[in-house]
Amino acid sequence: MELFGRSVSHYIWRKSSTAFQKKNIIPTVKHGxxxxxxxxxxxxxxxxxxxxxxxxxxxxxxxxxxxxxVRPSVCDLKLKRTWVLQQDNDPKHTSKSTSEWLKKNKMKTLEWPSQSPDLNPIEMLWHDLKKVVRARKPSNVAELQQFSKDEWAKIPPQRCNRLIASYGKRLIAVVAAKGGPSSY
Structure with missing residues (x-):
C-alpha cells in the first residue's frame, strides 16, 4: 500500500490551455x-x-x-482442522527454513502455480482494501497503517465467501485464457 507512490493514479478533467493552473497541478512528494x-x-x-x-x-x-x-486467525474464524494455508511462490514462502517451519508446525499448504494472481482470491481483497484506504486519503504512513487495519476489519464475511465460492469460475477463466490474463 503506497501513500503517494507510482501505483496511485490521478485523473484531472480540465479544459485545454488550463494545464498549468494551480487547481490542475498535482503536487509531488520528494523521495516518495x-x-x-x-x-x-x-x-x-x-x-x-x-x-x-x-x-x-x-x-x-x-x-x-x-x-x-495464522493460528489465532484460525481460532477467530472458527475453522475446523481441515484448513489449508495458501501462499504464493515468493522465495521467503518456499525457502528451506520456511518449508521446515511449516512442517514442524503442522501447517498444510496448497501447491500453487507461480505468477497466478487471477487465481489468488486474496488479490481481490488487496484491491478492495487499497481502494477504500485510498478513498480515506491518508496523509502519512501512520494513517495509512491505521486505515489499512480499520478497513481490513470491516471486510464483510459475505465478500470473503463470494471470493472462495467463485474460485471454480476463476479457474475455468484462466484455463480458457491458456494461463493468460482473465477477467478476474
Whole structure:
C-alpha cells in the first residue's frame, strides 16, 4: 500500500490551455510518500488477522508473522482442522527454513502455480482494501497503517465467501485464457 507512490493514479478533467493552473497541478512528494507492507489472511467465513510488516521481510520475519497470526486467525474464524494455508511462490514462502517451519508446525499448504494472481482470491481483497484506504486519503504512513487495519476489519464475511465460492469460475477463466490474463 503506497501513500503517494507510482501505483496511485490521478485523473484531472480540465479544459485545454488550463494545464498549468494551480487547481490542475498535482503536487509531488520528494523521495516518495511512504508505504506500508502488510500480510493478511482470510477464509470463507471472513477476514483473519492483518499484520503490518516493518522493514524488510525475509524468511525469518515471514515465519514470525505466521506464528503470531495464522493460528489465532484460525481460532477467530472458527475453522475446523481441515484448513489449508495458501501462499504464493515468493522465495521467503518456499525457502528451506520456511518449508521446515511449516512442517514442524503442522501447517498444510496448497501447491500453487507461480505468477497466478487471477487465481489468488486474496488479490481481490488487496484491491478492495487499497481502494477504500485510498478513498480515506491518508496523509502519512501512520494513517495509512491505521486505515489499512480499520478497513481490513470491516471486510464483510459475505465478500470473503463470494471470493472462495467463485474460485471454480476463476479457474475455468484462466484455463480458457491458456494461463493468460482473465477477467478476474
Amino acid at each position: 510518500g511512504g508505504s506500508v507492507m502488510v500480510w493478511g489472511c482470510f477464509a470463507a467465513s471472513g477476514p483473519g488477522r492483518l499484520a503490518v510488516i516493518n522493514g524488510t521481510m525475509n524468511s525469518a520475519v515471514y515465519q514470525k508473522i505466521l506464528k503470531e497470526n
